[in-house]
Amino acid sequence: MASLVGQPAPAFKGDAAFKGEFKSISLADYKGKWLIFFFYPLDFTFVCPTEVTSLSDQLEEFHQRGAEVLGCSVDSKFSHQAWLNQPRNQGGIQGTQYPILSDINKTIAGDYGVLLEPAGIALRGLFLIDPDGVVQAAMVNNLPIGRSTAEVLRLLDAAQEAKKGVVCPMNYQKGKESINPKQAKDWFAKNAK
Numbered sequence: 209m210a211s212l213v214g215q216p217a218p219a220f221k222g223d224a225a226f227k228g229e230f231k232s233i234s235l236a237d238y239k240g241k242w243l244i245f246f247f248y249p250l251d252f253t254f255v256c257p258t259e260v261t262s263l264s265d266q267l268e269e270f271h272q273r274g275a276e277v278l279g280c281s282v283d284s285k286f287s288h289q290a291w292l293n294q295p296r297n298q299g300g301i302q303g304t305q306y307p308i309l310s311d312i313n314k315t316i317a318g319d320y321g322v323l324l325e326p327a328g329i330a331l332r333g334l335f336l337i338d339p340d341g342v343v344q345a346a347m348v349n350n351l352p353i354g355r356s357t358a359e360v361l362r363l364l365d366a367a368q369e370a371k372k373g374v375v376c377p378m379n380y381q382k383g384k385e386s387i388n389p390k391q392a393k394d395w396f397a398k399n400a401k
Contacts, residue, residue, distance in 0.1 A: 212343040218319035224307035225288035242275035243337040247330035251291040264304040280309040
């Protein structure tokens with residue numbers, strides 16, 4: 209499977225459930241913004257609601273960084289809406305503050321390389337797309353392995369820092385020193401152990 213990192217994100221358009229309504233959403237709607245675009249296997253499952261709600265609970269952190277969040281699965285928009293109406297203490301995602309896109313035809317998951325063909329569901333793929341529509345990072349987990357919202361925020365911070373023409377060392381955190389390739393010797397002299 210070829211990586212999408214460094215490539216234009218595949219265009220998509222579909223219906224999403226959002227705040228009690230259905231709306232058409234496309235990648236073009238996010239032009240000029242950072243986008244956390246993530247896939248999860250199915251509505252009404254076990255790990256998925258923990259991820260969907262965790263990202264929603266941290267949405268203000270993403271917004272402060274100029275980023276939007278968009279979830280996607282192969283379920284219908286009607287299934288998404290029913291799950292959005294289900295309370296969290298019953299495994300639902302009630303209160304989620306970003307759209308959940310329907311990929312009922314499985315074309316979007318296929319375009320992003322996360323579709324499990326035999327099962328007809330998506331792996332836990334997450335794509336960090338920059339304001340120019342280029343994929344800056346991709347994370348793909350197998351079905352039983354949940355992701356970390358803190359790591360997604362860290363990746364976003366690193367990608368935004370790298371846009372300044374610098375590189376980010378292992379475990380880079382916002383506010384820490386990145387590496388100017390033209391002055392790398394100075395960074396290593398100060399930071400190498």
